[in-house]
Each structure stands twice: as C-alpha cells, then as structure tokens.
Amino acid sequence: xxxxxxxxxxxxxxxxxxxxxxxxxxxxxxxxxxxxxxxxxxxxxxxxxxxxxxxxxxxxxxxxxxxxxxxxxxxxxxxxxxxxxxxxxxxxxxxxxxxxxxxxxxxxxxxxxxxxxxxxxxxxxxxxxxxxxxxxxxxxxxxxxxxxxxxxxxxxxxxxxxxxxxxxxxxxxxxxxxxxxxxxxxxxxxxxxxxxxxxxxxxxxxxxxxxxxxxxxxxxxxxxxxxxxxxxxxxxxxxxxxxxxxxxxxxxxxxxxxxxxxxxxxxxxxxxxxxxxxxxxxxxxxxxxxxx
Numbered sequence: 419x420x421x422x423x424x425x426x427x428x429x430x431x432x433x434x435x436x437x438x439x440x441x442x443x444x445x446x447x448x449x450x451x452x453x454x455x456x457x458x459x460x461x462x463x464x465x466x467x468x469x470x471x472x473x474x475x476x477x478x479x480x481x482x483x484x485x486x487x488x489x490x491x492x493x494x495x496x497x498x499x500x501x502x503x504x505x506x507x508x509x510x511x512x513x514x515x516x517x518x519x520x521x522x523x524x525x526x527x528x529x530x531x532x533x534x535x536x537x538x539x540x541x542x543x544x545x546x547x548x549x550x551x552x553x554x555x556x557x558x559x560x561x562x563x564x565x566x567x568x569x570x571x572x573x574x575x576x577x578x579x580x581x582x583x584x585x586x587x588x589x590x591x592x593x594x595x596x597x598x599x600x601x602x603x604x605x606x607x608x609x610x611x612x613x614x615x616x617x618x619x620x621x622x623x624x625x626x627x628x629x630x631x632x633x634x635x636x637x638x639x640x641x642x643x644x645x646x647x648x649x650x651x652x653x654x655x656x657x658x659x660x661x662x663x664x665x666x667x668x669x670x671x672x673x674x675x676x677x678x679x680x681x682x683x684x685x686x687x688x689x690x691x692x693x694x695x696x697x698x699x700x701x702x703x704x705x706x707x708x709x710x
Contacts, residue, residue, distance in 0.1 A: 421498045423491055423531045428498060436528050441521065442511030446567040449473040453506045454634075454671035455496055455533065456541055456702075456709060460506065461670065463489070463710025465633045469564060470508070476563045479512050482529040489710065495531055503541060505534040505671040509566070538672050541702050545690055547678035548585055548667060550612075551578035552656060555588035555605045555628075562627045575608040585610060585667065587680055589656055590628075600657030610669040611635040612677070614654065614662035614685075615693045620647040621654050621662070634668040634701075641700050647693065656680070664691025666698075674698035 422434035442448030451470045454461035467485060474481055483491075492506060513525030539546050557570035574586035586608035606612050606623065611632040614621045620642050625631050643649055659665060664686040665677040674697050676690040 420532060421495060423495050423529075425528060425530070428494065431532070434530060434532075436511070436530070437514045439514045439517060440511050440528055441513060441515065441525070442509070442528065442566060444517050445519070446565060447477075447479075447521075448509060448511035448566045449477060449479065449564055450507065450509045450566055451564065452670045453492070453508065454669075454673070455501050455504045455506055457706065458496060458502050459709035460489075460492060460496075461705055461709060462633045462637055463492070464708075465636060466670075469631065469633060470510070473564045474510065476560070477512075477565065478523075479510060479527055482510055482527045492531065495533060499533045501533045501535070503671075504536045507532055507534065536671065538675070541673060545675050545695070545698055547676045547689060549583040549679045550585050550587040550607065550667075550677055550681075551581045551583040552589050552602075552681055553577050553586045553608070554591045557588075560627050561605075561630055562625070564630060571608045578608065587612060587656075587659075600655060600660065602656050603653050604656055604659055605629055606632075607667050610667040610672065610675075612659075612665065612667050613638075614659045614665045615647070615691060616658075616662050618646065618648055619650045620693075621658070622649050622651045623653055624651050632668060634670055634673065637705060638668050638674060638697060638701050641704055642693075642697055645693075645696055645700050647697075660685065662686065664694055666691070666694040674701050 420431040421428050422431050424434045451466045453466045508531040511528045513527050515521055553574035558567055578586040588605045589602040591602055606629045660680055660683055662685055667675050676694045677685050678688045
C-alpha cells in the first residue's frame with residue numbers, strides 16, 4: 419500500500435481524503451510540484467521548492483511549513499515507499515471553506531504528497547524516442563505559476579494519446595489562423611519543455627507568463643552551453659521545429675528524451691540525436707552531484 423503524507427501525518431493511500439469544500443477541488447485554487455527521485459534523493463529539489471515558494475506567493479497561499487520541515491517530510495515519504503527512482507507529487511491547496519469565489523484570506527492550507535514509480539525509462543537505460551502531437555494552447559494566461567488548473571493540458575495530452583503519440587506539443591493559434599499551419603508559434607509540451615537543435619544552436623523559448631519555468635529546463639540549458647551548444651533564446655514556429663536536426667523534451671522524472679516525430683513527420687533522422695544523447699548524459703552527471 420502506498421503511503422501518503424496528509425496534513426502532518428503519514429497514512430495509507432486509502433485513508434487519505436480531503437473535504438469536498440476544499441478550494442483546490444472546487445476552484446483549482448492550489449499549487450503543486452512534481453519532483454523526480456533518483457538514487458533515493460530529490461532531483462533539483464532546492465529549485466523545485468524555490469518554484470513552489472514562488473507559486474504560493476503569486477496566488478497568496480501561505481506556506482504550509484518551513485523549508486527544512488518540508489524537506490524532511492519528502493525524504494521520509496520516499497524512504498517509507500522505498501523509492502529509488504520515480505516521481506514525487508506535492509500539492510498545497512488554499513484550504514476549506516463554503517463554496518464562494520471570494521475567500522476570507524485566513525484559511526489553513528491542505529498539503530499532501532505521494533510518490534509514483536518511474537513512468538518512463540530509467541536514468542541509466544537507453545532513452546526511448548518520443549513522438550509529439552500538436553494541439554492549440556488553451557491554458558490560462560499565468561502558465562508561469564504552477565497551479566492545478568490543468569484542464570488545457572489534460573485535453574492536449576488526451577488528444578495526443580488518442581492519436582497514438584507520447585506527448586502534446588502546444589502551439590499558439592491566433593483567431594482565423596490555420597491550426598495546422600507551419601507558421602504557428604510553439605510554446606511547450608503538455609507536461610514537458612521542448613527544445614529543437616539546429617546545427618550547433620539550441621532554440622530556447624524565453625521565460626514569460628506563456629510557459630512554465632521548467633526546473634529541468636533551468637538545469638539543462640547551462641549544461642548545453644558547457645557542452646558547446648549555442649543557446650538561441652527566442653520564439654520559433656512549428657515549421658522551424660519540424661526542420662530541426664534533432665529535438666528533445668525535458669521533465670522532472672523523464673530527464674532528457676529524444677523527439678522522433680511531430681504529427682507523424684520525422685524530426686532529423688527520427689532517432690536519438692547526437693546532441694540529445696550527449697546532453698542526457700551530461701545533465702544526469704551534473705544533477706547527481708547535487709541531489710537533495
């Protein structure tokens with residue numbers, strides 16, 4: 419039975435419940451973090467908790483506990499579940515009150531966390547080539563805040579799965595534009611950051627409220643520079659992504675994964691690109707020096 423941390427206690431999953439008047443349930447009035455677990459430790463744990471603090475501040479939810487206490491909770495949860503590699507989910511809601519858009523501001527947050535086994539390929543195994551399917555970016559305007567308002571991502575990832583693909587690639591489709599046109603602007607993946615590689619250039623979309631500031635992204639970009647790629651920070655189109663020599667995605671527990679095709683069109687030779695392979699190895703070596 420999986421262990422869940424809930425409001426100060428470690429309980430069996432079947433016993434972990436929150437009231438129906440929780441504002442996270444009713445309004446998605448909550449923030450979360452997804453943290454990779456590698457070698458029994460937290461991957462980029464400090465950066466994830468920094469982002470959690472920022473998300474809490476942006477929506478004015480008080481931190482449920484201090485940083486050291488929270489780290490202790492997460493370590494204990496990983497240990498109780500005996501997780502060596504996988505994923506840790508942490509969720510903080512504003513709290514419980516009668517359903518009303520306006521809240522009093524003095525609510526007590528609900529906080530829970532649980533682990534999941536490794537979803538994809540283990541860190542030290544050969545990476546699997548992923549395929550992407552484009553979908554209009556329907557998310558709310560403050561995508562830089564990691565809230566649980568994820569319906570846009572759910573619709574995109576479900577459509578990708580039903581098309582037989584591994585992940586969604588979100589694109590901006592202005593009114594009146596062709597949703598399948600090559601001139602639409604790429605934002606990011608449904609639950610990952612996306613990077614095309616053109617020659618020795620890595621195209622990196624600038625941080626803004628239009629994308630999530632991915633923690634793995636923040637670690638991979640300096641690694642790419644150290645490995646010799648020229649980071650070109652700008653927006654780019656779907657046509658540019660399809661014409662890239664290779665592409666990859668990054669995520670908390672997927673690390674760096676190659677992209678073989680978008681909408682059925684191969685990217686590069688459709689396999690694991692040389693830069694992708696190199697960056698995956700370099701990123702994992704780097705992050706293992708600072709596991710939390």
